[in-house]
Amino acid sequence: MSRVRVHNFSISLDGFGTGDGQSLEAPFGHAGQRLHAWMFATRFWDDAGTAGVDNAFAERHEPGIGAEIMGAGKFGPPGWQDDPEWRGWWGPNPPFHTPVYVLTHRPRPPLEMDGGTTFHFVAAEPVDALAVAREAADGQDIRIGGGATTLREFLAAGLVDHLHVVQVPIVLGRGVRLWDGLEALEEQYDVEAVSSPSGVTHLTFTR
């Protein structure tokens, strides 16, 4: 059976997956770019980037993925559901190149983009959304793309097979937490940690 994977999900030392005050101008709220600075420095993101530990983890994001599931908070800023023209942050050719299932209580018709990405909008429990995405992924794996609320729901439902979390040495103090309500989650997984010279720690939770 295909696996459910999470890659490059970045959290602060105090466990926040995004900052406070998300908006069109600040997609990560007061966290700014700090949660993903490690990734922007890699070759995965930028041809002139680094090719070390961070890159080795970052580039595992793509291979073998046949569909992504994301939350409404990743797809757009608060209130995008009121804008019929909103097509996501990523421009005409989004970097997914697969079907993407956007969880929202206010679904709309699918949006076909360039490059193989189609956004489907679904109001469904995680297990049901996963069944639909799995069908579309045609034997390949499904990536849970975040944000924190959505990832927490999938973890709480026991649906994630491989979780790659990147702990970034910043203290955000406020935002949306990943780990709340997931007490003893680690008992379900083999956990490994790899420290990078960049200062981040790559944690993998593998079933």
Ligand SMILES: NC(=O)c1ccc[n+]([C@@H]2O[C@H](COP(=O)([O-])OP(=O)(O)OC[C@H]3O[C@@H](n4cnc5c(N)ncnc54)[C@H](OP(=O)(O)O)[C@@H]3O)[C@@H](O)[C@H]2O)c1
């Ligand atoms: N740290 C990282 O690596 C990372 C990765 C990806 C994104 N992010 C950031 O995380 C933030 C978004 O995270 P978030 O926690 O605020 O929001 P989110 O997880 O993206 O989305 C939560 C929203 O999705 C909808 N939803 C979730 N489960 C649903 C279900 N079962 N059925 C129907 N709708 C459901 C609801 O929206 P409705 O109100 O439409 O119902 C809910 O309010 C953004 O700032 C994004 O940039 C961070």
